[in-house]
Amino acid sequence: xxxxLLKVMRTIDDRIVxxxxxxxxxxxxxxxxxxxxxxKQLYExxxxxxxxxxxxxxxxxxxxxxxxxxxREEREKNLDDLTLLKQLRKEQTKLKWMQSELNVExxxxxRSWKVFNERCRIHFKxxxxx
Numbered sequence: 001x002x003x004x005l006l007k008v009m010r011t012i013d014d015r016i017v018x019x020x021x022x023x024x025x026x027x028x029x030x031x032x033x034x035x036x037x038x039x040k041q042l043y044e045x046x047x048x049x050x051x052x053x054x055x056x057x058x059x060x061x062x063x064x065x066x067x068x069x070x071x072r073e074e075r076e077k078n079l080d081d082l083t084l085l086k087q088l089r090k091e092q093t094k095l096k097w098m099q100s101e102l103n104v105e106x107x108x109x110x111r112s113w114k115v116f117n118e119r120c121r122i123h124f125k126x127x128x129x130x
Contacts, residue, residue: 002060006101009056012049013112016042020119039116039124046116050109057101064095 012019023038071088078084 002098005056006053009049009053010108012045013108016046016112016115020115024119024123035120035123039120042116042120043124043126046112050105050112053105057098057105061095061098061102064091064098067091068095 019042023042024035068088068091071084071091075081075084075088
């Protein structure tokens with residue numbers, strides 16, 4: 001379910017090339033569309049999407065880390081409980097997977113910003129503080 005949520009949240013990044021091709025005009029159509037406004041809106045959408053996904057992933061990591069810590073403490077008190085060990089390993093695997101999603105997120109974000117900058121750099125300059 002978590003993967004499906006991330007997939008939906010990454011829709012804007014998956015479709016950025018199409019979005020730019022359909023909304024940012026080529027030189028021959030430059031007078032018909034306000035490319036600077038379009039690029040600004042896309043910029044804001046990308047920023048919000050990236051920040052939102054970052055928050056979701058980091059919150060999940062924090063919650064799962066807390067569960068792992070609690071299970072470790074319980075495990076230290078009861079070394080013979082195999083069910084507890086199984087649960088701990090399952091949560092540790094989930095935690096590693098979530099942490100790897102941060103790396104995936106970095107790649108997705110970099111790709112999106114690269115494409116954005118290639119098409120919008122002459123139409124829109126992002127604020128300096130970001």
